[in-house]
Amino acid sequence: MADRIHLNGVSFLARIGTTEAERSEPQRLLLDLVIELDLEAAANTDDLSLTVNYVDLVDRIERTAGEQEYQLLEALSGRICRAVLDDPRINAVEATLHKFPAVLKGKVTSVAVEMHRKAG
Numbered sequence: 001m002a003d004r005i006h007l008n009g010v011s012f013l014a015r016i017g018t019t020e021a022e023r024s025e026p027q028r029l030l031l032d033l034v035i036e037l038d039l040e041a042a043a044n045t046d047d048l049s050l051t052v053n054y055v056d057l058v059d060r061i062e063r064t065a066g067e068q069e070y071q072l073l074e075a076l077s078g079r080i081c082r083a084v085l086d087d088p089r090i091n092a093v094e095a096t097l098h099k100f101p102a103v104l105k106g107k108v109t110s111v112a113v114e115m116h117r118k119a120g
Contacts, residue, residue: 002091008032009095010058014065016076023069029099031061035084052087055083073099073113081117092118
């Protein structure tokens with residue numbers, strides 16, 4: 001069984017949408033992230049260097065989201081997964097990325113894409 005770290009409700013801005021008007025202003029997105037890695041060494045030593053630093057991981061997600069404009073939630077979610085898996089300690093990632101499209105306000109609370117990716 002794999003060890004997991006959950007980061008729930010990671011909030012960040014991204015320029016995302018299928019129209020230029022939708023991408024004209026950054027939108028607030030929410031990400032629920034689960035990473036799988038071996039936490040045995042960190043559990044036994046209480047040493048931060050033997051696990052993933054949450055602050056660094058959130059910074060990496062924010063940088064990835066801000067690097068470019070995205071048309072699709074699927075594209076941004078895939079980029080986030082690849083950025084997370086750049087850390088060689090992480091074996092797998094599960095990302096659920098939520099968007100709150102103005103065009104669907106009052107019809108849906110959010111639209112979400114869920115992806116599961118493994119290292120290698």
